[in-house]
Amino acid sequence: MKWAAFRRAKPYTAEGFPAPVSSAEGKVLLWDLEQVAAYRDGGPQPALPEWEDDGDLLDRREAAALLDVQPRSFDTYKTDPRLAGHAVVVCGAEHWPRAAVRAYDAARGTVAGPQGRPRGSGDMVPRDLLPGRIAELLDADPAVTAAQVVDLLGVSTSAAQKHLQQERAARIAARMRAEPGLDAEQAADRLDYPPAVRRTALRAAQELYDTR
Incomplete structure (x- = not known):
């Protein structure tokens, strides 16, 4: 199917089409290739892993949820070198490894470092x-x-x-x-x-x- 036809037909709205593996409200929707191929061929769709892995790539909404903040707040956090250095672009959308987001979350408790401001x-x-x-x-x-x-x-x-x-x-x-x-x-x-x-x-x- 050509891209223009895909956009018109929106086959992903059909009953039985696999659910996106990206955030449902994300600007870029992503699907698992094996699941889509199985849907196309009329076969059983392979199950996605049920466990979280440190290598999972999270979009901004998923990363914000992991940090328990709003996506707009994460847009600011992602400029921190502890996250920026791990950003991966997938189909035009930035993602971050779950391990990097967890490490950043653990380090956030140390943000309030200096008590008071030395003179000068x-x-x-x-x-x-x-x-x-x-x-x-x-x-x-x-x-x-x-x-x-x-x-x-x-x-x-x-x-x-x-x-x-x-x-x-x-x-x-x-x-x-x-x-x-x-x-x-x-x-x-x-x-x-x-x-x-x-x-x-x-x-x-x-x-x-x-x-x-």
Whole structure:
């Protein structure tokens, strides 16, 4: 079957067609070749392994689920060298070995390394990794403050405030898009952001929502 015909016919929607081995909501759907061949030939479909293997390749949604975070948060995490160095592109979609994601998850507990910021020092977390660290802290505690970020990550107060505002605003806007009719204040409530830390993010969130 030619690709154009495949797209029109969508044989994967037919009853009995094997289920994708990728995330059902992923942008790229992938199937097991042996199962599809068996379906084509009218034979019994071979069973997929029932156990998890460290070599399994996970897409962004599966990796996010393993880390117990939202896919949007994982989009930030994946820039970390501990994950970026293991990325594998399959049919245009990035995947990561289960072992690499598990190792990253185990190492996340050490992220909050330096307690306090030595006088005169530069930012301790590399700038390109800071959004991912901020996302982790918000996943753990939606009410985390800039002062806590300074203590945990060793960054400047201005950097902590800036990245917290950006990440909170992005999450508020994402919640508004996911739940039509929700305003910025209501989205912030759903995300458990206390009033004291949400004020600066609300306007930015509304602007993000209006421009996308």
